[in-house]
């Protein structure tokens with residue numbers, strides 16, 4: 411049977427180093443299988459987070475050969491096996507042990523985002539076009555691979571802001587607290603998304619348009635000033 415070398419990070423928050431393991435490669439094997447082989451035969455104390463092995467729970471994120479990936483969706487035969495395959499924890503999050511990182515920052519940011527609030531006095535009917543639009547963002551499995559390349563948090567906001575029956579306006583939050591203006595639409599987040607959500611084109615750019623419309627469009631600003639002075643004189 412063919413063999414590959416996995417070069418896996420071993421260590422914790424205080425430091426560590428990579429360790430090489432030789433692993434037999436069976437047809438159809440993914441990197442997570444290889445990590446399980448290591449746990450089962452070579453290093454039972456290797457810490458690896460995973461749940462579904464089906465690309466749906468978002469917990470097996472790591473950097474494989476320098477690229478953020480789900481290890482359960484990364485086939486061994488897609489990687490060059492004449493050199494060691496590096497498997498490192500996500501770099502942007504604090505290490506806990508080996509490949510397991512502390513992703514709780516994402517949950518703290520998530521708590522800042524006000525949840526869905528139904529619009530009042532509207533008929534509860536949604537066109538299929540709007541359903542499709544929001545559905546793309548609902549595919550997010552919270553693997554945090556996009557956050558690993560760039561600490562932005564726009565997919566969930568987009569799912570709420572573009573919901574036709576949501577009554578809240580999160581443009582101020584996007585501008586002042588979530589750093590929408592810092593995004594330079596380079597699409598690195600989109601490139602690593604295992605769900606193929608078009609984060610930049612379909613979430614970020616429409617959100618930027620909303621913020622620009624609301625805070626920087628001179629006509630809207632004039633309208634607001636005019637409305638404000640009228641309201642004062644009433």
Ligand code: SF4
Pocket residue numbers: 559560561562592593594595596597598599600610614
């Ligand atoms: S498009 Fe680039 S800058 Fe914007 S959130 Fe994605 S990775 Fe970050």
Ligand code: SF4
Pocket residue numbers: 549550551552553554555556557565602603604605606607609
């Ligand atoms: S948008 Fe994509 S990369 Fe980001 S957390 Fe969701 S599924 Fe993962």
Ligand code: FES
Pocket residue numbers: 460461462463464465466467468469470471480481482483
């Ligand atoms: S184990 Fe669930 S996404 Fe990889």
